[in-house]
Structure formats: structure tokens, C-alpha cells
Amino acid sequence: MKLDPESIAEYNQTQLEGHQRKLSYWTQEVAKAEPVIQKLIDFQIAIPSWALGTGGTRFGRFPGGGEPRSLEEKIADVGLLHALNRASGAISLHIPWDIPTDPNAIRQLAAQHGLRFDAVNSNTFQDQLDAQQSYKFGSLQHTDPAVRRQAIEHNIEVIRHGVALGSDALTVWLSDGSCFPGQLNFRKAFDRTLSSLEEIYAALPNDWKLFVEYKAFEPNFYSMTVGDWGSSFLYANKLGPKAYTLVDLGHHLPNANIEQIVAILLHQGKLGGFHFNDSKYGDDDLTAGSIKPYQLFLIFTELVDGLDARGMNHATDLGWMIDASHNVKDPLEDLLQSVEAIQIAYAQALIVDREALEDAREANDPVRAQEILQDAFRTDVRPLVAEARRRAGASLNPLGLYRQLNVRQQLIGERGAKTVTTGL
Ligand code: PSV
Numbered sequence: 001m002k003l004d005p006e007s008i009a010e011y012n013q014t015q016l017e018g019h020q021r022k023l024s025y026w027t028q029e030v031a032k033a034e035p036v037i038q039k040l041i042d043f044q045i046a047i048p049s050w051a052l053g054t055g056g057t058r059f060g061r062f063p064g065g066g067e068p069r070s071l072e073e074k075i076a077d078v079g080l081l082h083a084l085n086r087a088s089g090a091i092s093l094h095i096p097w098d099i100p101t102d103p104n105a106i107r108q109l110a111a112q113h114g115l116r117f118d119a120v121n122s123n124t125f126q127d128q129l130d131a132q133q134s135y136k137f138g139s140l141q142h143t144d145p146a147v148r149r150q151a152i153e154h155n156i157e158v159i160r161h162g163v164a165l166g167s168d169a170l171t172v173w174l175s176d177g178s179c180f181p182g183q184l185n186f187r188k189a190f191d192r193t194l195s196s197l198e199e200i201y202a203a204l205p206n207d208w209k210l211f212v213e214y215k216a217f218e219p220n221f222y223s224m225t226v227g228d229w230g231s232s233f234l235y236a237n238k239l240g241p242k243a244y245t246l247v248d249l250g251h252h253l254p255n256a257n258i259e260q261i262v263a264i265l266l267h268q269g270k271l272g273g274f275h276f277n278d279s280k281y282g283d284d285d286l287t288a289g290s291i292k293p294y295q296l297f298l299i300f301t302e303l304v305d306g307l308d309a310r311g312m313n314h315a316t317d318l319g320w321m322i323d324a325s326h327n328v329k330d331p332l333e334d335l336l337q338s339v340e341a342i343q344i345a346y347a348q349a350l351i352v353d354r355e356a357l358e359d360a361r362e363a364n365d366p367v368r369a370q371e372i373l374q375d376a377f378r379t380d381v382r383p384l385v386a387e388a389r390r391r392a393g394a395s396l397n398p399l400g401l402y403r404q405l406n407v408r409q410q411l412i413g414e415r416g417a418k419t420v421t422t423g424l
């Protein structure tokens with residue numbers, strides 16, 4: 001289904017008075033508000049093609065109906081999100097879950113929705129039906145060169161798909177590791193992974209980036225070959241200037257100080273991209289900002305600070321993506337909530353009084369430092385986010401309009417109640 005711009009305009013008209021009342025505080029703070037609004041308009045968060053259907057767990061899956069049955073329908077869903085919020089202007093594909101058979105047509109379709117292709121993702125964590133070799137004991141780290149070859153070729157194939165779509169980055173997430181002590185020679189696994197990655201890196205076009213994503217555990221439960229930011233950083237450094245670390249918020253051990261990790265990686269010029277989600281225990285893939293919104297704000301505070309320190313463009317110099325799975329929510333509603341939570345954290349980080357914070361730090365005054373941070377965190381920036389949406393032609397309240405238009409019911413009408421999304 002395609003959203004008619006008229007319905008956005010009509011809906012916004014019904015919300016306008018309330019919006020302007022909430023925005024009135026900010027109209028006195030123009031110098032502070034205007035740059036934030038512009039940055040919010042520019043800031044786009046990519047949607048992964050695998051987050052448009054119900055994920056489920058290994059215990060069960062409860063599909064919600066109207067789920068996209070093809071890549072074309074996934075693009076339509078992201079187009080719908082983007083029409084509602086004008087902040088989801090990119091889609092990220094996982095190969096082979098979403099192989100574009102006609103890349104030109106897919107590219108055109110995406111462009112019609114105002115979408116570009118974000119990083120492409122390889123998959124060497126599952127065996128495909130026609131595969132010669134198995135990844136049961138790893139892919140790029142495997143003891144058998146034939147398995148490593150298959151995994152390397154697959155990554156190169158993914159780069160080719162990405163080039164055809166106009167993407168400019170490859171994300172490599174490896175499930176490689178071991179489940180039991182003694183199973184793996186760590187040094188050999190490291191060396192094999194590095195030399196496999198070197199071959200993939202050599203196949204990258206000049207203007208491409210390679211993102212090395214790390215994960216603390218799962219599916220391997222004793223060791224992960226790229227298990228933390230340190231190992232990812234090591235691989236990225238050894239590979240060269242086009243390789244970066246990718247931080248997925250759910251891929252840390254409990255209580256890890258992600259904001260510090262982000263600060264150091266950015267400071268070293270090696271932070272490449274983000275996978276947003278939230279978690280209570282592990283890789284829970286919950287809606288961004290649903291469990292630890294303060295942590296999300298602290299992460300953005302470091303991001304804004306670090307990006308500014310390096311003179312980087314907030315919107316374009318890092319890869320911003322959601323990586324989530326939905327078990328009980330409508331995936332599209334969940335994604336709208338995630339995008340909004342990310343925008344709120346970003347806007348709050350933008351209004352932190354940096355000079356005062358730096359003074360407090362230099363004066364060793366943790367009380368003042370906390371006050372300054374929490375002053376920003378406790379400021380209601382939602383009117384700014386809504387205003388950015390209004391100016392960009394989006395809905396003042398994407399979720400409200402989504403529900404008012406009964407979008408899910410319409411999708412069920414078009415696609416059926418018993419659809420299962422392609423991919424995962
Ligand atoms: C792995 O847990 C991960 O975060 C990687 O980014 C994958 O590409 C994605 O989830 C989908 O399984």
C-alpha cells in the first residue's frame with residue numbers, strides 16, 4: 001500500500017494546534033532549536049529487510065498477517081515507514097535472504113519511495129540448501145580451506161549485489177567461534193579469519209567500507225572469534241583504512257559501558273556503523289529505547305561529541321541502522337517506535353551544554369556534570385522531533401496516523417492473514 005500525501009496533510013491539520021502549543025517553549029529558544037530541527041531532518045536511519053516480519057524465538061513464531069512476501073513488498077513497507085516519518089530513507093539487505101533478481105528494477109522501485117540502499121549483509125551463519133560446504137564449525141575461521149573459500153566467495157558475491165544496488169558498505173557478522181573449551185585453536189582461528197577477511201577487503205570497491213560486527217556470544221557459547229570491540233578493532237586495523245568496527249547495541253556482555261566503547265572507537269577513527277536495538281539480558285532485539293533510554297542518550301552524547309571533534313557529518317559519516325526482531329508487536333509499529341526513540345536520544349544529545357560539561361569535568365565536579373547531562377535527558381524534545389517531521393512532509397505523529405489508517409488491516413487485505421515474510 002502507498003500512503004497518499006493528502007492523508008498526511010489532513011491528519012497533521014487535526015494535530016497542528018496541540019503541536020504548536022507544545023512547540024511554543026522552543027519558539028523562544030530559536031537559536032537552540034533550529035539547528036537541532038535541521039539535523040533531525042537530515043538524520044536517516046536504515047531499516048533492515050529482515051525486520052519487517054515477525055521474528056519469533058527458537059520456541060515459536062507468531063506471524064501477524066500482512067507481512068511482506070517479497071523484496072518488492074519489503075521495499076513498499078520501508079517506503080511506508082519513510083512516508084510516515086521521513087526518517088527511514090534507507091533499506092539494508094541480507095543476502096541470500098533478499099537477492100535482487102533484477103537490481104535495476106529494485107533500485108528504481110526503492111527510488112520511487114525515496115529510499116537508498118544501506119550496507120549489504122553477508123550470511124555465513126546458516127547453510128543454504130544448495131551449499132557444497134557447511135558452516136557448522138565456522139566460515140572464515142574454518143579449518144578446511146574449501147569452507148573458507150565458499151564463505152569468501154559469498155562475501156564477494158554480496159559486494160557485487162551491493163554495487164548493482166548503489167550500496168557502499170558490506171557488513172560482515174560472523175557467528176564463528178566455539179561452544180566448548182579446547183574445541184578451537186584461538187590463534188589459528190584468528191589468523192584464518194584475518195586472511196579470509198583480507199581477501200574480502202581486497203574485493204571492495206575504492207569508495208566502499210567494510211564493517212566488522214562483533215558479538216559476545218550466541219550462537220557460539222564458549223568463544224566468539226569476533227567477540228568484542230577489541231577484536232573487531234584489531235581486525236579493522238589490520239585490514240586497512242576502509243575497514244571499521246560496527247557496534248550492535250545488543251552484542252555486549254551485561255553492563256558493558258557502550259558509550260565509552262563508542263567514544264574510543266570514534267576517537268580512533270574506527271567506528272563505522274551502528275545496529276540499534278535494546279535489551280534487558282542479551283541480544284534481545286527489543287525496540288530501541290524501550291529498556292534503557294538513558295544509555296541510548298549517553299551513547300548519542302558520545303557520538304555527537306566524537307563526530308564534532310573529528311569534524312564529521314552526523315548524517316552521512318557513520319552507518320545508522322536498526323537491527324531488531326519483533327515477537328509480540330506489529331513490526332512496522334515497532335520500527336516507528338525505534339526510529340522515534342533514536343531521534344529523541346539524538347536531539348537530547350544535541351542540546352547538552354558541552355562547554356559547561358567540559359568545565360565541570362576539568363573542575364572534577366561530578367555533581368554538576370550529572371546535572372548538565374540529566375538536564376538535557378529530562379528535556380522534552382518530542383516537539384522538536386515532531387516539527388522536523390512536519391517540515392520534512394511527514395506525519396506529526398506517525399504511529400497515530402498508522403493506527404488511524406488501519407494500515408495493518410489494509411496490508412492483511414492486500415497480502416492475506418497468513419503470510420510469512422521471506423528471509424529469516
Ligand atoms: C546477529 O545477531 C545480527 O546482529 C547481525 O547483524 C545479523 O546480520 C543480524 O543480527 C540478523 O541475524
Ligand code: MN
Nearest residue numbers: 213248275323
Ligand atoms: Mn546486528
